[in-house]
Amino acid sequence: MTYQEKKSIVSLIAAVFIFGAFCLYMYPLYPAGEAESGEALRYWGSFVLYLAVFSIVAHLAIGIAFNIVFRITTGEKEPSFADELDRLIDLKAFRNSFFIFILGFLLAMGSLVIDRPLQVMFMILIGSGFVSEVTGSLTRLYHYRRGV
């Protein structure tokens, strides 16, 4: 298995682990009481912000750890540049990922239109962010294994 394939798999596992761990951490902190109170809105705002920061830091740490383990186990250095195949696969992954996120965004707005509670909108938005990240990793893995 090549470096890019292994990296896509690690990225996929990392995305699931980070999102799962963060949700488990945040779930007990949900404020009791009115679902659309100021406290609940503050909770969802901090959920999105902290998830973004936590996700970036965790992805960086996992990426560095992966490169170290890759070098030790294979004796190879990771590619230092992205060539035309990498760029093409990145573009396809970004397209699919973006499509899923926009779909989730529209669904989230739709939930407001049909008078669903505000928390449903946040859940759809956050969920679509997660699914779009997973879609990006899966697209990369698929194209590195099956070709473009």
Next chain:
Amino acid sequence: MGKHVVGNHIRKLRFNRDEMTQQQLADRVGVTRQTIVALEKGNYSPSLELAFRIAHAFRLPLEEVFYYGEEQGGDKG
């Protein structure tokens, strides 16, 4: 009518050039080894520029490295 694809003889040409490794060819043409693997397996059709760079690395005309024909998978020779 079968699907037409861009195939290549890269693997055979590498073997005939003192068994040049995929990494050596990748370094010469400025791509990663993964891309040479994908080309040899028939999983990727290169850009025109990369195709010319590969032909140049073997000092052969483009049509002796790449061909356009019915889909059969990558060149295994």
